[in-house]
Amino acid sequence: MKIPYYPGCTLNTVAKGFDLSARESARTLGFELCELEQWSCCGASFPLTPDNIIGLTSPAKVLTAAAKVDSVVTTLCSVCYNVLKRTAETLSEDRERQKVVAEFIEEEYNPSIEVLHFVEILRDKIGFEKVKESVKRPLGGIKAAAYYGCMLLRPFKTMGIDKPEAPTVMEDLFSALGLEPVDFPKKIECCGAHLAMTREDVVAKLSGDVIESATECGAEIVVTSCPLCQYNLEEAQKRAMEERRDWKTVPIVYFTQLLGYALGQSEEEAGLDKNKWDVRALFKEKGVGLCQG
């Protein structure tokens, strides 16, 4: 099975570990992520004002490129997923706006495309049972907090990756990988997002609260699907360490890094050397290392 794949800007650069671990995991699970031949940035924020057609052109171009090869496209970054899925939805029934968008992108807009997050592919097309059977290196019951944030879930009507206020799709995957999922109150709260540009203090508070909420519930790692959440959660910890002597850092990892490592990838392939706070010490402590079978 081949699935068209949109990496997006950040996975092509700073979040390479997120991208590579997913591609290799897909191969192990019997499918291939086929990167779109040509793609551009999705715009990194869905234009909320409906008259802002310009904001729709960039994601529409990506969707059109994908529709040329298949009826689905997948992506990993929560923000790309949000922007592409909402654009597809907003244009799906709106012939008028499709026409205007087509004029801007200089090709016909094809509305017949479904946007799926990589975790949806794992759940609905591969099945977590099969993932579990493919695990070569169970992850030692490490207590993992799934941090969903905003973009995978909201607005609920459009995104609908899982139950809006109490999603469990990531936790279900964790169980398949041999992790112990930890529920925590702030798992669908915001990290501060692009305020990283203007209000580092606010991001430090919001992201710091997310981490504390997770660790208070026993989490040893926090897991994300968004490079901006990852950045904010890591930066917030740098600041917390300066301000609070008792702050204990927690590794912030992408879910595909855990998937990849559990499926037998090397530390480098899973990008474990690229996180600011190294998760490898924890693996060692829990006796996770050699592959089984």
Place this chain on the structure above:
Amino acid sequence: MKIKIENRALHSEELKHLERITGEDPAKCYQCGNCSAGCPLSYIMDYPPSQMIRLLQLGRIDEAKSAESVWLCVSCMQCYARCPKDVSAGTLFEGLRQLTLREGEDYKKIKELDMPFLKGAPQQALVCGFRKFVS
């Protein structure tokens, strides 16, 4: 407390324009405050979402436009998720940002940004930030 409501302000062109570009009707809001309770930025906003909508209901769009809240909202859509009246405060905030940006005014100048941030931040933070803060 006396509140003066001017007919002219209630029906101002700019308010109508905001409603047009956002597709939102602030009059639908019955001020339950759910949005403000759920909003992660309420704690630091001068007008949290429900109060912002109240300003619009009273025709005080100039005050709404110049509030710092406009630039603190991160479009996380928690307000909309919790609203019993299907009002999207987050969309109205975006509309208010757009009113300023479309006049060619920047909230943030690129040259004011910190070099370490520009070098270290993920691209999506830059692209998103520029779209929210720069005309």
